[in-house]
Amino acid sequence: MRHLKDFHFIEAVMRAGSIRKASEDLNITASALNRRIQRFEEDFGAQIFERLPRGMRLNPAGELVLQHFRAQQSDLRRVQGLVADLSGERRGHVSIACSQALAPYFLPEHIAAYRAKHPGVSFSVQIRDRDAAEQDLRSFESDLALVLEPVHLVDFTVLSAVSQPIHAIMRADNPLAKRAELRLRDCLDHPHVLPARAYAVRHMLETALAGTSHGLTAAVESDSFDFMRHYVEFEDAIAFQIPIGLRLPDTLTSRPLSLRDVAPGALLLGQLKGRSLPVAPARFAQSLIRALQNIA
Amino acid sequence: MRHLKDFHFIEAVMRAGSIRKASEDLNITASALNRRIQRFEEDFGAQIFERLPRGMRLNPAGELVLQHFRAQQSDLRRVQGLVADLSGERRGHVSIACSQALAPYFLPEHIAAYRAKHPGVSFSVQIRDRDAAEQDLRSFESDLALVLEPVHLVDFTVLSAVSQPIHAIMRADNPLAKRAELRLRDCLDHPHVLPARAYAVRHMLETALAGTSHGLTAAVESDSFDFMRHYVEFEDAIAFQIPIGLRLPDTLTSRPLSLRDVAPGALLLGQLKGRSLPVAPARFAQSLIRALQNIA
DNA sequence: CAGAAGTGATGCACTAGATGCAGCAGTCGG
DNA sequence: CCGACTGCTGCATCTAGTGCATCACTTCTG
Numbered sequence: 148m149r150h151l152k153d154f155h156f157i158e159a160v161m162r163a164g165s166i167r168k169a170s171e172d173l174n175i176t177a178s179a180l181n182r183r184i185q186r187f188e189e190d191f192g193a194q195i196f197e198r199l200p201r202g203m204r205l206n207p208a209g210e211l212v213l214q215h216f217r218a219q220q221s222d223l224r225r226v227q228g229l230v231a232d233l234s235g236e237r238r239g240h241v242s243i244a245c246s247q248a249l250a251p252y253f254l255p256e257h258i259a260a261y262r263a264k265h266p267g268v269s270f271s272v273q274i275r276d277r278d279a280a281e282q283d284l285r286s287f288e289s290d291l292a293l294v295l296e297p298v299h300l301v302d303f304t305v306l307s308a309v310s311q312p313i314h315a316i317m318r319a320d321n322p323l324a325k326r327a328e329l330r331l332r333d334c335l336d337h338p339h340v341l342p343a344r345a346y347a348v349r350h351m352l353e354t355a356l357a358g359t360s361h362g363l364t365a366a367v368e369s370d371s372f373d374f375m376r377h378y379v380e381f382e383d384a385i386a387f388q389i390p391i392g393l394r395l396p397d398t399l400t401s402r403p404l405s406l407r408d409v410a411p412g413a414l415l416l417g418q419l420k421g422r423s424l425p426v427a428p429a430r431f432a433q434s435l436i437r438a439l440q441n442i443a
Numbered sequence: 444m445r446h447l448k449d450f451h452f453i454e455a456v457m458r459a460g461s462i463r464k465a466s467e468d469l470n471i472t473a474s475a476l477n478r479r480i481q482r483f484e485e486d487f488g489a490q491i492f493e494r495l496p497r498g499m500r501l502n503p504a505g506e507l508v509l510q511h512f513r514a515q516q517s518d519l520r521r522v523q524g525l526v527a528d529l530s531g532e533r534r535g536h537v538s539i540a541c542s543q544a545l546a547p548y549f550l551p552e553h554i555a556a557y558r559a560k561h562p563g564v565s566f567s568v569q570i571r572d573r574d575a576a577e578q579d580l581r582s583f584e585s586d587l588a589l590v591l592e593p594v595h596l597v598d599f600t601v602l603s604a605v606s607q608p609i610h611a612i613m614r615a616d617n618p619l620a621k622r623a624e625l626r627l628r629d630c631l632d633h634p635h636v637l638p639a640r641a642y643a644v645r646h647m648l649e650t651a652l653a654g655t656s657h658g659l660t661a662a663v664e665s666d667s668f669d670f671m672r673h674y675v676e677f678e679d680a681i682a683f684q685i686p687i688g689l690r691l692p693d694t695l696t697s698r699p700l701s702l703r704d705v706a707p708g709a710l711l712l713g714q715l716k717g718r719s720l721p722v723a724p725a726r727f728a729q730s731l732i733r734a735l736q737n738i739a
Numbered sequence: 740c741a742g743a744a745g746t747g748a749t750g751c752a753c754t755a756g757a758t759g760c761a762g763c764a765g766t767c768g769g
Numbered sequence: 770c771c772g773a774c775t776g777c778t779g780c781a782t783c784t785a786g787t788g789c790a791t792c793a794c795t796t797c798t799g
Contacts, residue, residue, distance in 0.1 A: 462747065496747095497746065499746090
């Protein structure tokens, strides 16, 4: 849309950190870009950038302006969706930020099923840790977030919540597999594989052990749950994951950790607070909510 | 702001009803205006206007676009207010739609007191009947509405509520003035002066009499409460008003109608649902809320 | 029924505003 | 001190928006 050109210019300068670098990305001269930004600042009535010797940086006013433009762009898409809807088209795009556990089974299955009914709707799925997912909502890069134990919950409207206890993953012939549920300390006696600090499962394990004499001593640490699951096939260790992300081969099995040791994590579906979603994301969210209720 | 030019053009065409008339208001040629609108529709991806033999009319998609632009303009003002605020200026503008009863005493007194503390803030006050006030909020023409018994309450967030029983206004020597409170039927036996149908006081009286054998037979009907109050000085009749709008000379007096006959009206301070107000209106609203609490 | 007075759309010439180029002054790191 | 960066600006160029005249059409009018 023509009238949002200034916004793209501002965003490009913010990202590139200087007018000259941004001008290359935008295929215009630094001179033109510089003047557009100056003109915008004049019209707006305040400086948007700090001029540093090494380039440009957004000042607080600029942050506000950028946020305004993002909201505005999002709202324009929403209106375009509504219009397309009332002209009978029924198409649109949904952008989701989700935890890694949703990537292998739950989301692909559900999105495929949804697209079978609504072929005009396209999707983009971003895997984000629990902090970055919320950030994505704030910057309007994602419409929805499906996250295990988000960090801040500010600017986050919860649409649906599912409780997910942590499961320990082990080889099927591991002696621990004989029990129905496991105590955390039993797992820690075995070599264990831990997710990186940014992930909710790690955080939940650490809070569970806070103030106890036990501690986590990872044999292997990774930011890929896929890697961790496969690693157990090669070393007789314990990995951790929530059930929604689990579907194991016969050689592996999983057992829930006792709720006495580790509180179950909340898997939350949410959107940016105060934002009215475009048609397609709003409907898909409704469909997701139903699917999550069937799990619980 | 430069990038909202298209919006002003679209709005002008909507108001004028045709490109040629709008082009005169905008001091450009019909040709240029026509092309800008065509280009916008092309960029947007859908027709915004119906082309009628007698001119242009917004279609449903256009209504949505206009609403989007209004929200966007309002949000831009909000951001500008925030920026001005953090650069220490503390200025702004507040636009209020209110019922007639607020015009003589309450609002002028309160606004003057507020401006004594915050001289940088300017005001515009629109007198609107209970339907039009809500309409003003929806079209972003007013930031706040202070209305007796609004009609729909959809898209209306109530910030504060005060109960206002109807008072009968009469000459001080009227025999009814001897009682502390009046029954409605006693008033109807006297000649009475009624507000026009669009006003809440009239509506409250009519609903109070619905299903009874009594009826309203106005000796005089007016859309000006000021006129009605003064009329009583010239004919010994009964007029009606809520107490917040009353401050009578010695020759006149007022008595509340019994709550058994007429339920008190709700005087509501509200804003458009989901809208985040600019700094100045938001602060003034807080101040109004306190003032209203002191009344109740 | 013909003509007048509206309407929006469009081809063409023109102008004004946006762009590109070159060069300025300044800061920083070596 | 120098080279490599930065943002900024005067001047020439060019594109995109504007104005004018006109067309095709509908509605109202006499």
